[in-house]
Amino acid sequence: MDSSLSYDDLASWDDLGPGAVEVEDPNDIKKVDPRPLPSDIVELDNSIAELEAQIIALKLQREHLLNQRALIARVPAEILCRIFELGVDGAIDLLSTINLVSRQWREIALSHSILWSYIVLDSSWGWRIPSFMRKMRVHLQRSKESKLYIELDLHINDLEDAQTIMAELKPHLSRCYSLYVFAADWPRARTVREYASELGPALESFFFSINTTEYDMDEPVCILSQPCPLLNYVMLEQAPLQSINIATPALRQLNLVRHHQCHTSQRIAYSFKELVAILTNSRLKWFNMRWGFLNVDNIEDAFRASPVVYELPDLNGLVFNVVDSASISLFLDTFSLPALEGISVHSGDDIHWITRVALYPEQFPSLRLLDLRNFNFSGAGLAPFVRALYQLPQLTGLGLAQPSTGIIGARFFDVLAAAPESAGEWLLPRLEALCLQSCADISGYELLQVVTARRGAADVANISFLKLSECFLVSSEALDRLTTLVTTVRLL
Known part of the structure; x- marks a missing residue:
């Protein structure tokens, strides 16, 4: 037996599937007949082909009739648009599918600008920035005057790509209501800042993430350059409080967290003076700090015999996750929280902070x-x-x-x-x-x-x-x- 391998041996695993597939041999002598087919067989073959074509046509006609009487076809365009809007809000890629379902759905999608108000640059685009730019221009045009949801992952792109993207977005940032920026470093963040002068009037939600370390000597930058009267939600991931060094009178939720890809014991230092300024100039309802601690180098009130106590009348939720007890105690010493209903703490064995709460329960009358x-x-x-x-x-x-x-x-x-x-x-x-x-x-x-x-x-x-x-x-x-x-x- 010849031991050499041939191409037929490829993809022929014995244990894959119920058994080996028999390959038809085109030179099988039982099926080779050089004579022309009889006319009656030719007629039968033609009839079979005609019947198969007719079956395909009938199946298409059946599908068409079913589509015509489908309940979804009777739903008014306004309701369909609302359904599409909710779907796209949960899964942005759904818009591409909607455009392919039927001519009616595509016309509805094209006529409702809000469906085109989502602009997302994520890691799936890789280096295909020209393709992203084409898609972004289409969305900017079709979204008309609708408020924009913008998500930019600038980890894999160089500064030139970031500049190109931001230059295209600049005239439209005044209608951005939600902005997510993932920057690899401060130079990329500065690029966003340079083109974000129009950002602010409509902004309601801001998420800023940056890959910095304690050895990063670059000067932090605030992407927001003008007051944001509607801004109610902020999350800073690995970013200092200088990143929102603007007036935020409508702020309701503030989240200060460590980068999700950081797996060391490093904690983020936050200036307590800056935090006090932000909290006392807004009507915050929820504050969350994860893997952080408070720095008091630049605050004098903390060292007075009788420190000033600030009231946060609307704060009803506090979360300190992997935050030292001293930072928690400093926070609770500084603020009176009449509306605080719940507090979640992960501080280890040191429970000095809860002793502080127990000694002055009058500062937390709503705690439940x-x-x-x-x-x-x-x-x-x-x-x-x-x-x-x-x-x-x-x-x-x-x-x-x-x-x-x-x-x-x-x-x-x-x-x-x-x-x-x-x-x-x-x-x-x-x-x-x-x-x-x-x-x-x-x-x-x-x-x-x-x-x-x-x-x-x-x-x-x-x-x-x-x-x-x-x-x-x-x-x-x-x-x-x-x-x-x-x-x-x-x-x-």
């Missing part, structure tokens, strides 16, 4: 929800933590996630279940919701102990909401009993 992550419930810190909770009887919801040792332990639940006869008073007497996440020791029986002890007791609320997420040792028996006692039980 406390969410803690990575706290050590097994150490000596549990005692001051429980004492602090005694000073916050108004709390109605408590969340405990990912304790630093992996477990919460039975002691905390014993205190929650302890009646005034043994503990002096109920801990968190208004508590209605208890949520646990990534707690390795939760079996459900400790929760059953708390629920049962508080159920129907005087001067204490019933537990009416339980959520257990990634708690894999929960007993099915305990869960069944909890379900009968608690109004809402969720196991995720």
Whole structure:
């Protein structure tokens, strides 16, 4: 047998599919007949071809008739446009599909400018900037006077490409309501700034991300050059507060986060003086800091015997994720938060900040929800933590996630279940919701102990909401009993 390989051996794996495919041999002697086909067979072949063509035509006619009587064809163009608008807002690429479905849909898409108001340069474009420019010009033309959603990823493009894109966008930036800028460095950010003089009057949402490090000596730049009276949402990723060094009277949400691709322990330093200026000149409702700390080098009030306390009348939500306790305490010392309803904190074992909240509860009269992550419930810190909770009887919801040792332990639940006869008073007497996440020791029986002890007791609320997420040792028996006692039980 010849051992040499041939092309027929390629893509002929024995274990792929139900069996080997038999290839028809064109020289098979059983099928080779040099004589011309008889006329009756030729007629049959012609009839078969005609019938096949007729079948294709009938199938097309059937599809056409079905399309004519389809319910979607009776939907008014205004409603279809609204459906298209919602779809494109969730998936921008949907517009290309809409244009290909039918002539009617394409006419609707062309007649409604808002569908063309999305301009996105992402990594999928690669180096095909000329193609992107052509598409962007079409969208700018067809969007007419509609407000624009603009997303620019300038990581893979050089400065010349960034300049070309921004020069084309410049006359239209006055109608941009949402701007996302992902810059590889400050020179690219400056390029955006140079062409963004028209940006501001319609801007409502601003996201700015830059790949900087603590060794980056470039001077930060503020892309926004004029007041933004409608700006209500800002997210800065790895960017300093100088990036929004403008008036933001309508600001409602401020997010300061580390770059999502950063995997080191590095935290971002934010000037507390600049933060105070931003917060006190806006009506903020939500503040989120992730992987950051506050720098007080340029603020004098922090070192006074009686520091000035600023009121943030509308702030109702605070999130400090991987932020040191000292920075959290400084924030809480500086601001009075009469509308604060919930605070979420991941600060490690140091809970000095919650002691601060407990000592001055009058600055947080609306506080109802406390969410803690990575706290050590097994150490000596549990005692001051429980004492602090005694000073916050108004709390109605408590969340405990990912304790630093992996477990919460039975002691905390014993205190929650302890009646005034043994503990002096109920801990968190208004508590209605208890949520646990990534707690390795939760079996459900400790929760059953708390629920049962508080159920129907005087001067204490019933537990009416339980959520257990990634708690894999929960007993099915305990869960069944909890379900009968608690109004809402969720196991995720």
